[in-house]
Amino acid sequence: MYEELVQLVHGVQAYERARDFIVALRAYLILIFGDMPAVAGIMRIKGPAAVHPCRVCSIPGIRDTSNGKNTSYYTPLHRANNIYEFEDLPIRTHEQFVKQSKWVADGRKKSNAECTRRSRSCGINGTPLLIRLLSLSVPALDFMHILENILPLLGLDEGSEKYQISSTVLAAIGEACSAAGDTIPACFGARVPNIYTVRHFFKAETWILFATLFGFTVLYNRFKKPQYYTHFVKLVGLINVCLQFELTHDDINTLEKGLINWVKGYERCVGSFLLTQ
Numbered sequence: 001m002y003e004e005l006v007q008l009v010h011g012v013q014a015y016e017r018a019r020d021f022i023v024a025l026r027a028y029l030i031l032i033f034g035d036m037p038a039v040a041g042i043m044r045i046k047g048p049a050a051v052h053p054c055r056v057c058s059i060p061g062i063r064d065t066s067n068g069k070n071t072s073y074y075t076p077l078h079r080a081n082n083i084y085e086f087e088d089l090p091i092r093t094h095e096q097f098v099k100q101s102k103w104v105a106d107g108r109k110k111s112n113a114e115c116t117r118r119s120r121s122c123g124i125n126g127t128p129l130l131i132r133l134l135s136l137s138v139p140a141l142d143f144m145h146i147l148e149n150i151l152p153l154l155g156l157d158e159g160s161e162k163y164q165i166s167s168t169v170l171a172a173i174g175e176a177c178s179a180a181g182d183t184i185p186a187c188f189g190a191r192v193p194n195i196y197t198v199r200h201f202f203k204a205e206t207w208i209l210f211a212t213l214f215g216f217t218v219l220y221n222r223f224k225k226p227q228y229y230t231h232f233v234k235l236v237g238l239i240n241v242c243l244q245f246e247l248t249h250d251d252i253n254t255l256e257k258g259l260i261n262w263v264k265g266y267e268r269c270v271g272s273f274l275l276t277q
């Protein structure tokens with residue numbers, strides 16, 4: 001595939017009849033996206049289970065050590081010893097990413113141990129093949145996959161945490177969602193499955209539909225603390241702005257401030273774990 005993309009960059013000559021002119025037709029790959037493991041593979045970064053799990057910034061992750069089986073890292077802004085500011089995250093630039101990936105690859109010439117040490121320190125496994133295409137920069141996060149990853153995390157299962165919903169209530173919500181599919185026009189999107197019995201059928205589209213079409217109603221008065229519902233509603237409001245066909249500068253400012261406040265609120269909701277790290 002890489003050779004084919006290089007051929008597209010070199011392009012072909014074509015005759016433009018209207019101007020009686022020979023032009024060069026070229027095609028450049030400017031964007032790639034996918035779910036987190038797929039992009040981690042393309043970019044040769046260590047991915048969501050690594051100490052540096054983020055492809056956009058080099059923030060180190062922390063792990064909930066109270067649960068020995070938990071191997072996932074999370075990247076909260078608030079830590080026991082310091083606070084990361086949204087406006088001042090250690091963002092990975094394209095040039096820095098290329099430099100670090102080469103530094104890791106060069107480490108292998110010294111020894112495998114040196115390569116591993118360098119790789120762990122920056123969260124990159126080596127130089128991605130596609131980065132040699134000069135038209136391509138470090139992949140952005142895409143809306144669909146962000147929501148596909150965020151929405152299932154909003155604790156709907158029965159559990160010990162106060163923000164989780166009991167299985168009885170969740171079963172009723174699941175039935176309501178499933179039954180509503182009979183009367184919702186198909187133009188609204190896919191049918192939302194029963195979130196209690198067949199949650200494994202949920203995909204990005206149905207998570208977004210659940211949040212934006214059903215969430216306001218079926219989650220109202222369902223949480224033990226109203227603040228969790230309010231917090232959820234704020235997220236849905238921001239999702240709805242993102243779904244607009246046009247965004248004004250005011251909308252973008254609303255999103256920027258709103259998302260920062262939403263994440264701060266999220267960390268307050270789950271704060272006890274984060275603050276002990």
Ligand SMILES: [Zn+2]
Nearest residue numbers: 054056057059
């Ligand atoms: Zn990040």
